[in-house]
Amino acid sequence: MLRALAVDDERPTLEELVYLLNADPRIGTAEGASDATEALRRINRALESGPDGPDAIDVVFLDIQMPGLDGLDLARLLTGFARPPLVVFVTAHEDFAVQAFDLDAVDYVLKPVRRERLAEAVRRAVEQRGATPPPPRIPVHEPDPDHITVELGGVARFVPVDDITHVEAQGDYARLHTERGSHLVRIPLSTLEERWRARGFVRIHRRHLVALRHIGELRLDAGTVSVLVGSEELQVSRRHARELRDLLMRRP
Secondary structure, eight states: OEEEEEEOSSHHHHHHHHHHHHTSTTEEEEEEESSHHHHHHHHHHHHHHOTTSTTOOSEEEEOSOOSSSOHHHHHHHHTTSSSOOEEEEEESOGGGHHHHHHTTOSEEEESSOOHHHHHHHHHHHHHHHTOSOOOOOOOOOOOOTTEEEEEETTEEEEEEGGGEEEEEEETTEEEEEETTEEEEESOOHHHHHHHHGGGTEEEEETTEEEEGGGEEEEEEETTEEEEEETTEEEEEOHHHHHHHHHHHHHOO
16 A cells, blocks of 8 residues: 655645545555755655565655745656655646656546546556555546546536647647637547547648647748648648648548
């Protein structure tokens, strides 16, 4: 079982997170730290005691925005340790996801924390730590293929695929753009490309997947190619330009 340390400067949030972690059967112990400096002291003590010592920590559930040393600062420090604990970021802000995964975070959980979402983060930590495998997961029926599930303010929402104008790669995440806003999902761009190819989505760049029906203009300028999607202009890489032009020519 995993030994966890939760770090958050807001006491009610910290107490709730520690409670939820201790309620998970895959967590042996879960304790709290009210700031990153205290957490760093505990982690240093844990490393000194060894992987089987009484103070050992397997995974840190870490808030990002805290006074003084913040969560990203602490995670950067841990990358220099010989045997650092795993890191799961728990934050109200989705804008740090790319930085988080650049630091090899196991997961990125948005507040308010839902029990089911936290359980998924624990599962990923268990898999990476090589601890005892978790109990079998209960199959969950996926929504119909015309929608994709996104998390917004701790609530699962179903976004119609036809509303998505383009998708942008952000590390292990993908940002779905619609005319009304954007949503971050933990699905690689390559997976969405394969899943939505038959629905008229085409790769135009290593970072962008675009719905053909939402392309308003194809622009050629001094050897560069771009497309206008709504009010946003996106560059098209050379390797994808010919295929895109052919597809647009055949578009009804």
